[in-house]
Amino acid sequence: MKALVWVEHEGGALKDATLSAVSAAAQLGEVHLLVAGQDVGGVAEAAAQIAGVAKVHVADDAAYAHALAENVAPLVVGLMAHHEAFLTPATTTGKNIAPRVAALLDVMQISDILSVEGPDSFTRPIYAGNAIATIRSKDAKKVITVRGTAFAKAERTGGGASIEPVAATAGTGLSSFVGAEIAASERPELTSAKIIVSGGRALKDSETFEQLIFPLADKLGAAVGASRAAVDAGYVPNDYQVGQTGKIVAPEVYVAVGISGAIQHLAGMKDSKTIIAINKDEDAPIFQVADIGLVADLYTAVPELTGKL
Secondary structure, X not given: OEEEEEOOEEOOEEOHHHHHHHHHHHOOOEEEEEEEEOOOHHHHHHHHOOOOEEEEEEEEOHHHOOOOHHHHHHHHHHHHHHOOEEEEEOOHHHHHHHHHHHHHHOOOEEEEEOEEEEOOEEEEEEOOOOEEEEXXXXXXXXXXXXXXXXXXXXXXXXXXXXXXXXXXOOOOOOOOOOOOOOOOOOOOOHHHOOEEEEEOHHHOOHHHHHHXXXXXXXXXXXXXXXXXHHHXXXXXXXXXXXXXXXXXXXXXXXXXXOOOOOHHHHHHHOOOOEEEEEEOOOOOHXXXXXXXXXXXXXXXXXXXXXXXX
């Protein structure tokens, strides 16, 4: 079986989420990568160095400059004539492209897999991660999104894949890129950070969130996350959201400050290696998954903790 993996990249750099998808694809068979974009020669060279990759297909064209799913999907479908599976990371971009590819191929998408049990069998979470389903697909072509936290990252070096140019397909004209507002931060990216400090609705407002959470994160060299309630309340932008409808993370250390532990939030972070919870409600659900729990007023405990670091 040949598996084609979508390479997610930004600013000329290959993103970590791709490495997990490569590890999943390697369990299916021979791994090929697809690098699509504009002026992506450097990304293609980096992709060719990933361990375990046999071939890198490169589509370098203005139509793919912003990874518009309506333009990328026909490109993928053309390549699927020679591949049996298409995999993407279960990121915003991957989850935008995969359903369109599945629709054009007239197959069912297999979403957010946790493991590969065989060439046509996979596990995936259901009921916000409270149950794990094992599924089997009879489709000749598989379209799969991969939960990055469930697979080890492939090594960035050690490979020597061949690079093969791919003719661009005509832009569909169904969508156009208008603009992007990308928050610049010196902190680690949320989905790849080893330490995350997240705040919840108990922080009252954006000013309080910034005053308490940001200094602690800076002291720890951590990324900053938030619960859905905090995002909905406008404390931080929605790209900070951790949870079932936000980002799925599994850092070495996850610090939950003023987060009650709603099932939607737990689905996004309960695979963290060590969970530290600070909450004044001793009955908060977050303490059921926490390795270390501190029942205290966060307005006292967080500044004290920050001051001692």
